[in-house]
Amino acid sequence: MKEKLNIGLIMLIFSLLMGIFSGMSIFELLKSLILVVTDSATLNVVGAIVLILILGNLLNEAGSLRKINLSVETFIKDRRLTLIIPSALMGLLPAPAGAMLSAPVVEESGNKMGLSAEIKTFLNYWFRHVWEYVWPIYPGIILAVAILNVPLQKLIVAQLPLTLAAIFAGVVFGLGKISDKKPEEDGKKTFKGVYEFFLYAWPIFAIIFLVLVFKVDLILSLLIIVVFALFITKMDKKRLPFILKNSLSWRMILLIVSVMLFKRILETSGMLSVILGLFDYLKVSSLITLFSIPFFVGFVTGVTPAFVGISLPVLLPIIGTSSPDLTYVMLAYAGGFSGCLLSPVHLCLVVTVQYFKADFTKVYKLVILPVVFVALVAFTIAILRDALG
Numbered sequence: 325m326k327e328k329l330n331i332g333l334i335m336l337i338f339s340l341l342m343g344i345f346s347g348m349s350i351f352e353l354l355k356s357l358i359l360v361v362t363d364s365a366t367l368n369v370v371g372a373i374v375l376i377l378i379l380g381n382l383l384n385e386a387g388s389l390r391k392i393n394l395s396v397e398t399f400i401k402d403r404r405l406t407l408i409i410p411s412a413l414m415g416l417l418p419a420p421a422g423a424m425l426s427a428p429v430v431e432e433s434g435n436k437m438g439l440s441a442e443i444k445t446f447l448n449y450w451f452r453h454v455w456e457y458v459w460p461i462y463p464g465i466i467l468a469v470a471i472l473n474v475p476l477q478k479l480i481v482a483q484l485p486l487t488l489a490a491i492f493a494g495v496v497f498g499l500g501k502i503s504d505k506k507p508e509e510d511g512k513k514t515f516k517g518v519y520e521f522f523l524y525a526w527p528i529f530a531i532i533f534l535v536l537v538f539k540v541d542l543i544l545s546l547l548i549i550v551v552f553a554l555f556i557t558k559m560d561k562k563r564l565p566f567i568l569k570n571s572l573s574w575r576m577i578l579l580i581v582s583v584m585l586f587k588r589i590l591e592t593s594g595m596l597s598v599i600l601g602l603f604d605y606l607k608v609s610s611l612i613t614l615f616s617i618p619f620f621v622g623f624v625t626g627v628t629p630a631f632v633g634i635s636l637p638v639l640l641p642i643i644g645t646s647s648p649d650l651t652y653v654m655l656a657y658a659g660g661f662s663g664c665l666l667s668p669v670h671l672c673l674v675v676t677v678q679y680f681k682a683d684f685t686k687v688y689k690l691v692i693l694p695v696v697f698v699a700l701v702a703f704t705i706a707i708l709r710d711a712l713g
Contacts (some may be wrong), residue, residue: 330575330578332575332576332577332578332579332580332581332582333578333582335579335582335583335586335630335633335634336578336581336582336585338586339582339585339586339589340353340589342586342589342590342593342595343356343589343593346589346593346594346595347593348589348592348593352592353589356585356588356589356592357585359588360581360584360585360588361581363584365470365473365584366470366580366581366584368470368542368543369463369466369467369470369580369584370577370580370581371543372461372466372542372543372546373463373466373576373580374571374572374573374577375543375546375547375550376418376461376463376546377418377570377571377572377573377576378550378567378568378571379417379527379546379549379550379553380417380418381567381570381571382550382553382554382557382559382567383417383524383527383553383557385559385560385563385567386557386558386559388524388525388557391520391524392410392413392414392521392524392525394520395517395518395520395521395524396409396410396413396517396521397433397517398513398514398516398517398518398520399514399517399518399521403433403436403437404499404502406433407430407433407434407437407439407444407447407448407499407502408447408451408494408498408499410426410430411426411430411447411448411449411450411451411452412451412452412454412455413426413525413528414426414452415451415452415453415454415455415456415459416455416459416528416531417461417527417528418459418461418462418463426448426452427448427676427679427680430444430447430448431444431679431680434447437502439502440682441680441681441682441683442680442682442683442686442687442690443498443502443690444680444682445676445677445679445680445682445687446498446687446690446691447494447498447499448676448680449672449673449676449687449691450490450493450494450498450691450694451491451494451498452672453490453661453665453672454487454490454491454494455487456628456661457483457484457486457487457490457657457658457661458480458483458484458486458487460476460480460531460535460536460542461531461535461542461546462628463576463628463629464628464629464631464632464657464661465479465480466542467580467583467629467632467633468632468636468653468657470584471583471584471587471632471633471636471637472636472643472648472653473648474648474650474653476535476542477536477539478650479650479653480536482650482651482653482654483653483654483657485654485701485702485705486654486657486658486661486698486701486702489697489698489701489702490694490698492697493693493694493697493698494694496697497690497693497694497697498690498694527549527553530545530548530549530552531545531546531549534548534549576629579629579630579633580629580633582633583629583632583633583634583637586633586634586637587633587636587637590637590638590640591637591640591645610642610652611655611703611706611707611710613639613642614639614642614643614652614655614656614659614706615655615656615658615659615699615702615703616659617635617638617639617656617659618631618632618635618636618639618656618657618659618660618663619659619660619662619663620663621634621635621660621663622659622660622661622662622663622664622667623663623664623666623667624663624667624669625664625667625669626664626667626668626669626670626671626673627664628660628661628664631660631661631663631664632657632660635656635660636653636656639652639656643656651705651706651709652706654702654705654706655702655703655705655706658698658699658701658702659699659702662695662698662699665691665695666688666691666692666695673687673691
């Protein structure tokens, strides 16, 4: 369905039409487009996402992702953790339909415990996405930083409660009634598993240290990691052109350019002040507006960069332009991602339901409660912050 729906092209057309109806000339629109395409913020986002796609494809091609999953099983003694750790690990590497990377391991562990297809689907799907609120290499986070012009580390800190709430909700609603211990493993096998885990998962730890600990620029960090991966990863080098071609997603690039153009036209056309006036006229609670607009976009598209790119520029009058309120950003992000998680066109949801041969309605019922819990946490934080001034 999403293959037929080119969100980037739709946003580009909508942005141009919005500019025309607000009185901008063709020359002004063309100038805005050129400025956006050549703007350093746009180029940084495009560069970061392309490098992320290259890294993910490299590791997948070399079989490293599968080996990470297999190594985890050798040193995790509680089989309940083997159900969620592979999904959470794979969630650190953004990839289309990424839940499929950990699905085989979850299937194997779940079968040993006699779990239903729906429980296996939920656990694999949910824990695949717990990091998407904060992990610095997700396109949504990168795009939000570019739109809001805020430091990456500050956005991560503001949204960390959402990840913690998602992990808690997944454990309570997903693992709560599961009880099964894995037999003790041979010590040598355990040591080998730990060694192989760090051997194949090094890019994940490299990202953590370079970006979050040493505060190296994200693009430079990714470039260093990709170059190292090219040299040390064992794979057929003849496949490299295919990997590079597969990583240069023109749809993603078009979406990023369209989002940045949309933001610029909103700012230069005066539409932001009109939107702010509309909010005041309708007397809609700002907190409800912050949550509901991204939720709707996320639900309709099932794509995180889409809800970030469409809704955050529209919500700037509430969030603030010169000094964005990161608590409001957190609430808006919670709304948008809630919509994505519940979207029937979310690729991860569709493919994992199909893989585990699960009942879609039953899986949906399992996902709703954790989504509501995370949303309530976001609203509680925003309400308390407003109450305390």
